[in-house]
Amino acid sequence: MTEGNFVDYVKMFVSSGKGGQGSAHLHREKYIEKGGPDGGDGGRGGHIIVRGKSNLWTLLHLKFKKHIRAGHGEHGSKSRSTGADGADVYVDVPLGTVIRDTETNNILFEITEDGEEKILVEGGKGGLGNWHFKSSTNQTPRYAQPGLPMEEKHVTMELKLLADVGLVGFPNAGKSTLLSVITSAKPKIADYEFTTLKPNLGIVKYREFQTFVMADIPGIIEGAAEGKGLGYYFLRHIERNSVLLFLIPADADNIKKQYDILLDELRRYNPEMLDKERIIAISKCDMLDEELKSELQTELDNELPIPYLFISSVAQQGLKELKDMLWRILNN
Structure with a gap:
């Protein structure tokens, strides 16, 4: 999927159908001048139904559908x-889509399973025909019910990616490079910050034909929870991840400080993020010789509160151990 084809946010106006009017017809035949009421009921208006589809990864197909009736x-x-x-x-959406009322910003529902269906706006009920109103004191009612009106709503659809592992790190930490090496994804890679402008998904192949899904989002900067950079807009994509993989380059001034900043941004965005399993990968470790790595390891053993390991995507170092650790955590 190219970067421009990834759409994770759409707004639209939806309108159900109005119910049909009941009939006030009176039965007439050649030799029956004054038959009883036989008006039928009106039909129900159509619903707008949101349906989950596991083969969709983006809201691109809804980007230009501003009105659905x-x-x-x-x-x-x-x-x-x-x-x-x-x-x-039927409005088909990828799994992980959240539907909100645009005016109130309240969440109406979420779609998380393939084939799951939720009625977004209900069609108006059809009116009753006049035969329902026949009684001993009113043999020929000449009235019927009108159908109920349509329901209209402005809605916002947000996609939260359903991935097993979410990559978290500052811009240019090597997240896209790691994703390109251990999956078949082809994210844009360059030596400048914010190369990644849209989330990327990749499937990691593990032993015995087993797989798990990894998501790379644009880099987080300090202040992302307040809307700085691109982080705030995409932080929702790691809300559903089972494991958060923090990627911090080996040449960072202070690895523990970078981890604390990233963790604080997640906490300020959504405190529930801290309940997820977390591990740290020290990337670009091919720049370190054994002596430097040993010194850094001694320092990190005392500072970091969660498991960590050294990796190099370019030199293919530590990737097997990383996949083993992720698989263990995912299946614990």
């Missing part, structure tokens, strides 16, 4: 004939 129910007719229901409209 369901069909109206048809009116009832004679001989107690019920009007046809309005056509339902």
Whole structure:
């Protein structure tokens, strides 16, 4: 998937169908001048239904659909004939999509399973025909119910990627390089900050044909929780990850301080992020000789509160151990 084709945020106006009107018809035949009421009910208006699809990874197909309307129910007719229901409209979305009311910003529901269906706006109920209102004191009611009106709503759809492992780090920490090496993903890689402008997903192949999914999001900077940089806009993509993999380059001035800043940004965005399993990968370790690595390791053993390991995506060092550690945590 190219960077420009990844769409994770759309707004649209949705409108269900209105219910059909009930019929006030009175039965008439050649030799029956004053038959009883036989008006049928109106049909139900169409629903707008959101449906989960596991083969979708983006909201691109909805990017230019700003208005979605369901069909109206048809009116009832004679001989107690019920009007046809309005056509339902299905809106397919990738798993992990959150639907909000744009005006109130309240979450209406989330789609997390393949084939899961939720009614976004209900079609209006069809009106009752006049035969429902016949009684001993009113043999020929000449009225029927109108159908209920349509339901309209402005909604916002946000995609939160469903991945097993989320990569967290500052810009230019080597997240995209790692993803390109251990998966088949082809993210944009360059030697400047914010090369990654959209999230990338990759499938990591493990032993015995087993796999897990890794997500790379644009780099976080200090102040991301307040909207600085690109981090705030994409932090929601790691809300659903089981494991957070912090990537910190070996040439960082202070590895522990960088980890603390990243962790604080996650906490300020959503404190529940801290409940996830976390590990640290010290990237670009091919720049260190054995003596420097040993000194750094002694220092980190006393400072870091979570498991860590040294890796180099370019030199293919430590990647097997990283996959083993991630698989162990995911299946613990």
